[in-house]
Amino acid sequence: MTQACFRFHGALERFLAPAHRGRAVWVECASVASAKHQIEALGIPHTEVGLLLINGQAATLTQRLREGDQVVVHPAMAIARDEKRPGDLPIAPPRFVADAHLGALARRLRMAGFDTLYDNAYADPALAELANREARFLLTRDRELLKRRQVVQGCYIHALRPEAQLGELFERLALRHWVAPFTRCLTCNAELQPVALEQVSERIPIRVRDRHQAFLHCPACDKLFWEGSHWRAMRERLALLGA
Template sequence: MRFLCDVMLGRLARWLRLAGFDTLYDAAAADANLATTARAEGRWLLTRDRRLASGAGPRVVLVRAVSLADQLAEVGERLPLAAAANRSFSRCPRCNGLLKAAARETVSRRVPPYVAAHAPEFRLCQDCGQVYWPGTHVPRIERRLAAILGGGGPLGGGEDEGHR
């Protein structure tokens, strides 16, 4: 399942990416282009804009919720997210690129020394080059995604927002 989020749903886009969904988000994209892009690429358009939703066609979800948890739950009520969420932590939450395993030697100069020495694994975004590793926040993210998406068990490796 693929998504395109409008400018008002940036946090939702990031969390859909964490759950492994191919999710486009461009804060500068014009509304007129969003529906066209979504149709052309077979994506679900997620929007908070009633006017955009009314003219976007059948593959649109008008998101009324304000909080992130409620937004995820609302999209999950409309679409089978739980059935499709099986690749958590496989996409870059920043740019949507695919994450690939990276050798410690490849990323050691791009992460803090303690992380370079002790992190069990690293992932590298194939598009933007961002480095991720499982931090202490990963279990919290996994629990939140599992609760919202109805999944059980671990959701994958991890990413760290404290990267550099």
Template structure:
């Protein structure tokens, strides 16, 4: 009986946080995978789950390769997330930005407020379509934060991250750690409502736009030049300051 030709196989191994995207049977171990045709490294890896912006180094038979490398039968493919390889040779992901900027999908509205509170340029609208998110990420060199893996797999997306937690405060911790943001934070310098940079304001400039009791107790204000919101160091400011302190304590923590 003719059983046909044996299927072409490759050996796969994913490291670190990339295992979050794999099926349970493939996590934290080397496994064989059927090879169909001669796919690019990017297409092969993404067919198993991980989106390409989460990858930093791909090695085929021990050699670092780019996303367009064509995988041959019998190859051994190892995939590493950011910061796991000290001497990578060839990185498939772009280097970290000096001043990270973000665009967030519709499901991350609370996270965007946290990022703006820390002073980061973060775009968000509750009607951003997937193609708009991908275009903004590419054209404006922004990090796309999304819990939609399909959006992160779009070819034009170069920078991106999938927050694992569904809790906005924990998502913030993830993003701060992933992009090393503690030294880049400028808290309370950006409007949490519309993303514009805040300017200082004299009490006379904001008179009539703040409650009387606030005018009596505070003399330092900031205002948004775009939406005209006024900010002062009230109880909400104090809670946010405590969050900033916590984030800075996380620097260097395992």
């Protein structure tokens, strides 16, 4: 066996047993244990790890632990709390797949314009494989799901309420820079297309035709959308998030 000293910072402490929070902890590790193996054994999915220091030097999760190592772990993408400039951002907006318990969050992400897959019939292995194959962030409140080897990008969602979950994700991934409201179907995630009132007038209630001129059509599931009260509510939510 090997002993190493671990110190976790920020949101990572929420995953730890109470006795391990707020202080350095000496842990017995297998002689061939990697940093990833031991961090996950302590309850923290590898997707939640950002800066990893071993004996003061930047390290990777695959690094083997040695006797007396001093391991310091910071949360993933904590830098997103600071103001990001456009040049610091990835070249494309992040894409997501949400697990069965995050349907309301998936709907809000779609409303904000983010490509978000969701199906409450997805099994855990399929979710992990889909996230890996399509380079999507896997969103879940199941830490064991995020520990799967196939998962490269993921976010454990701490909040319980959908609005708070959306705010948490906006902060962590600086999503406000990518917002494109009402460009995706809330039901099936396909990109919406503008459609003339004349083409869909028979499908629109009279009271809506009298009040709205702009309509959007989903080419995948054939649904129609217009700027009703739920759109205004979403714009207010996004404004509160700085988008």
